[in-house]
Amino acid sequence: MFQQITILGPGLLGASLAMAVKQRGLATRVVTWSRRPESRAKCLDRTWCDAVHDTPEDAVAGSDLVVLCTPVQTIVPLLAQIRPALAEQALVTDVGSTKSLICREARGTLADHSATFLGSHPMAGSEQAGMEHAQADLFEQAACILTPLDDTPAEAIAKLNAFWTALGMTLTAVSPEKHDEIVAHISHLPHLLASTLSSYLATQDHTWRNLAGGGLRDTTRIASGDPGLWKQILEQNREEVLRAIDGMEQELHTLKAALLNHDAPAVTALLKRGKTYRDQLRQS
């Protein structure tokens, strides 16, 4: 599918992507670069890696697909850094959890370059981080959102669509702004609620946690995610996240008022609405 794919930032997503690409034969060569020398040394041992470079510029040279898998705040600066080294007609994408800022700035960065940037957001991952937790099947049966701009070439969209589909993903394309609105609700809000619940419970008696059942464990699992990465995501998607928090606060207020007013039908109605929604989420 591609001659050479460069993966910049082989963490959980980047290394999983490299493994999946190798396993499915989607590229002849997989080249990588990591900021940390220790990570670069580790990559040398991995079968999913054909070459490791000391600079991102060297790593992207000659690649027809470049995937930026670094934290969201570093994606655009990294794109600016590799710009002079990008091959003609190269396709550049990322796996970041926010898109408006990144796609808008990436267009400016690649102005007057034949390379194309098209944002991707594979809705896969876990609360774990790092190459050690990488797995080749991470992307299978998960959703992936592409965020083309009005002037993104159709060929780039088709290529990237085929790439993620070949990894077992289900593709959807929306504008970067719509993407950010959607993920503020279905990803960033759940994450910050898990973090906020955990943070609140941390202010209570610490022995209580020994009594918790599976409900608390599941509800808060994603609060174990990397605070540094999530701080960047919440900042980059600040406006939409604040809107989602407002909506959640209103819904919580509805439930609180129903409890205060002994309004059992209203409490039941909210619980039923929640159950219906949850029961219809796909289980994979």
Next chain:
Amino acid sequence: MFQQITILGPGLLGASLAMAVKQRGLATRVVTWSRRPESRAKCLDRTWCDAVHDTPEDAVAGSDLVVLCTPVQTIVPLLAQIRPALAEQALVTDVGSTKSLICREARGTLADHSATFLGSHPMAGSEQAGMEHAQADLFEQAACILTPLDDTPAEAIAKLNAFWTALGMTLTAVSPEKHDEIVAHISHLPHLLASTLSSYLATQDHTWRNLAGGGLRDTTRIASGDPGLWKQILEQNREEVLRAIDGMEQELHTLKAALLNHDAPAVTALLKRGKTYRDQLRQS
């Protein structure tokens, strides 16, 4: 350990308990009663059941342990109903998710009777309901809270402690009031947040849910719980649940203010506090 155990309400918890009791040989006979004739008919086929009765009074006759496994609002009325049929010195417990109301009223109900009521709350279960989902290992490695009153006989506490311990649980004893404060935070608050998040997302574009990853699935899993059961739990523990909601709202407000003020260190601090708490939850 017991000659005969009666389990009233063989749903997920009751039927799992019967299976576990049989498997571990904790009673010579297991007797049951269910409100619904269809459930009673099903019980007849199960190996964990030695006898099924058409009335709860018949079912408890001659039992030295009676476990009330019905929805929380029916526990005290059911206790009043079986009172005349309870054996001398019988030990009666329940598996309800709330305790203050139940234990206070149960004491009055059993006044002038030689039987003892002592509340139990095994922190086990799932979002699924019904005998069909019962499993003998449901209680293993989970916590169980006993809620004795000042005048609960030490012998009853010791017996029930030994019973749940024999089922693989880790026991803690606190007052019914303290229990309700604790579970408002570690169980009822997580549940209502999962329900409220799901209920809020149900008001948004329905196609968004097809894009959700594992984070939303885990965070909302318990929202699939039975709305009828949970309405009763939230009502019975209303005061403590409202206090827990207030605390959560304040924490959410802290995060919102930090985002509004571009206060990255405050956002990171909350995420870190949440991660530390979550990382220390036991994994079983």
